[in-house]
Amino acid sequence: MSVSRVNLSMLSSTEGIEMSEQQAIKFGYITYEETVPLTSEFAQNLLEGKIVGKVCNNCKAKYLPPRNGCSKCFSRDLSPFEVSPEATLKAFTVIHFPPESFADKAPYIVAIGEFEDGTAVLAHLTGMTAMPQVGMKIKLVGQKIAQDRVVYKFVKV
Amino acid sequence: MDEDVVIVGGGHSKFGKRKGLGIRELAFEAVESLLKDFNMGLEDIDASVIGIAGEEFSGQGAPAAVINDEIGMAGKPTLRVESACATGTAAIKAAYGWIKAGFYDSVLVLGVEKMTSVSSARATELMARAGDVRWESPYGCTFPGYYALFASAHMKEYGTTKEMLSAVGVKAHHYGAMNPLAHLQKEVSLSEAMNAVPIAHPLNLYDCSLISDGAAAVVLTRESIAKKFTDTPIKIKGIGSGSDTMQVAQRKSLTSLQGAKDAARKAYKMAGITPNDVDVAEVHDCFTIAEIIATEDLGFFEPGQGGPAVLDQQTYIGGKIPVNVDGGLKSKGHPLGATGVSQAYELRKQLLGEAGKRQVDGATIGLSHNVGQSGQFVNVIIYGRD
Numbered sequence: 001m002s003v004s005r006v007n008l009s010m011l012s013s014t015e016g017i018e019m020s021e022q023q024a025i026k027f028g029y030i031t032y033e034e035t036v037p038l039t040s041e042f043a044q045n046l047l048e049g050k051i052v053g054k055v056c057n058n059c060k061a062k063y064l065p066p067r068n069g070c071s072k073c074f075s076r077d078l079s080p081f082e083v084s085p086e087a088t089l090k091a092f093t094v095i096h097f098p099p100e101s102f103a104d105k106a107p108y109i110v111a112i113g114e115f116e117d118g119t120a121v122l123a124h125l126t127g128m129t130a131m132p133q134v135g136m137k138i139k140l141v142g143q144k145i146a147q148d149r150v151v152y153k154f155v156k157v
Numbered sequence: 158m159d160e161d162v163v164i165v166g167g168g169h170s171k172f173g174k175r176k177g178l179g180i181r182e183l184a185f186e187a188v189e190s191l192l193k194d195f196n197m198g199l200e201d202i203d204a205s206v207i208g209i210a211g212e213e214f215s216g217q218g219a220p221a222a223v224i225n226d227e228i229g230m231a232g233k234p235t236l237r238v239e240s241a242c243a244t245g246t247a248a249i250k251a252a253y254g255w256i257k258a259g260f261y262d263s264v265l266v267l268g269v270e271k272m273t274s275v276s277s278a279r280a281t282e283l284m285a286r287a288g289d290v291r292w293e294s295p296y297g298c299t300f301p302g303y304y305a306l307f308a309s310a311h312m313k314e315y316g317t318t319k320e321m322l323s324a325v326g327v328k329a330h331h332y333g334a335m336n337p338l339a340h341l342q343k344e345v346s347l348s349e350a351m352n353a354v355p356i357a358h359p360l361n362l363y364d365c366s367l368i369s370d371g372a373a374a375v376v377l378t379r380e381s382i383a384k385k386f387t388d389t390p391i392k393i394k395g396i397g398s399g400s401d402t403m404q405v406a407q408r409k410s411l412t413s414l415q416g417a418k419d420a421a422r423k424a425y426k427m428a429g430i431t432p433n434d435v436d437v438a439e440v441h442d443c444f445t446i447a448e449i450i451a452t453e454d455l456g457f458f459e460p461g462q463g464g465p466a467v468l469d470q471q472t473y474i475g476g477k478i479p480v481n482v483d484g485g486l487k488s489k490g491h492p493l494g495a496t497g498v499s500q501a502y503e504l505r506k507q508l509l510g511e512a513g514k515r516q517v518d519g520a521t522i523g524l525s526h527n528v529g530q531s532g533q534f535v536n537v538i539i540y541g542r543d
Binding site for chain 2: 027028029030031032033039065090091092093094095096097098099100101102103105108110112120121122123124134135151
């Protein structure tokens with residue numbers, strides 16, 4: 001492969017990434033992998049106040065976070081379903097020694113909340129004035145933290 | 158190949174902050190140690206399996222090749238195995254499979270990790286990327302964090318206390334202080350352990366395993382040719398493995414590891430034993446709560462009784478089941494890829510009656526429990542003297 005062809009292909013792929021990044025809303029406080037349509041769609045819904053998973057039309061398996069295909073029956077025929085944000089705190093921790101890229105955020109509470117339909121996610125829990133109690137009622141809300149970035153977090157009900 | 162597979166030699170580097178030594182020097186040190194109680198050199202070893210969890214720590218891509226060369230095995234087949242912190246036992250299982258399949262008669266298994274070349278914050282970041290980078294790592298949950306989540310659920314469900322967690326750390330340091338290969342060889346009091354700097358509530362510094370450098374090695378062979386290497390082979394009697402959902406939030410239980418329960422059941426069945434038959438156990442105490450959960454998942458104690466059992470010294474030598482009497486990951490150290498092989502090294506010493514001050518008298522069956530990530534990889538291996 002010639003040098004000029006290498007340069008050309010690098011240029012075009014860079015342009016491609018920039019274009020998709022302009023459109024794609026990122027999910028979470030930090031992005032470790034390329035944002036895929038599944039994630040940006042989830043983030044866009046979150047921006048609109050909706051928590052949207054996927055349910056398999058063939059075997060009814062539910063996915064929150066969503067998946068593109070059903071890992072149980074391998075159907076590609078999945079539909080969106082909306083989750084009610086009220087949840088129960090199943091587990092929590094207060095991170096005092098964070099990963100390098102979260103250095104300016106610590107301490108922060110990481111929690112697992114289970115929704116009424118049995119689905120569950122891991123997110124920060126904010127707005128606490130006392131130590132959380134496993135079993136307490138919490139609610140998941142979306143929050144825009146930058147022009148192109150959205151997170152979800154639990155808050156006390 | 159219908160014969161049993163046996164361990165005929167073991168070697169172990171000093172674990173710790175090994176400044177000035179890379180993965181190849183650490184690997185060399187483990188093999189050098191192995192050759193000291195071996196009847197011969199490595200000329201009769203047919204292949205190697207190298208366990209190493211991450212290349213970001215050492216900087217070396219495709220690290221098996223450089224290690225295979227450094228230990229004088231260049232020209233013989235090698236393979237790198239990775240299963241996060243369960244890498245070491247995965248490497249042993251791979252070698253076992255190779256021998257059972259008849260590919261090779263004798264295989265060297267070497268587990269190694271160089272971790273202290275990066276800062277603790279960087280190491281925490283690199284390990285956090287072994288969480289789900291799409292859905293969970295973007296929320297800054299660390300590995301202590303995942304186990305702290307388990308701890309909060311275990312405390313709520315069973316009334317496990319902070320004192321019980323700290324008692325695991327106290328035991329680890331009690332035995333680590335007697336192990337010349339351990340990273341931290343010092344006793345710790347219960348009050349020191351309970352009042353250490355917080356890492357991920359309710360876990361503090363003395364609830365967390367060490368970020369260490371080190372290597373360990375064992376040689377596996379067919380039972381019928383074991384005499385060539387040693388008069389005292391140790392048999393691999395059972396191996397079981399399990400896994401679990403990638404996202405911790407999707408787990409059915411946050412108070413046990415389903416993969417560990419599955420792995421234990423299969424290993425006990427293959428070995429034809431029950432938990433009561435185990436004389437000494439090496440469990441994956443990456444965090445104190447992990448040891449409590451392990452002793453329950455392995456069937457040594459009922460769910461919820463793992464914590465009280467530690468306070469009652471049931472996991473000390475002389476108790477119901479001595480656990481991690483080499484100091485465990487907490488005090489001996491946890492160089493990721495080396496840990497599962499180090500467990501095999503220690504159990505071999507115990508079953509040969511060569512563990513010195515830490516010897517469990519008359520031990521004939523040893524169990525190794527090695528967990529990767531937060532339960533996504535689990536291997537349980539049962540070793541026996543007969």
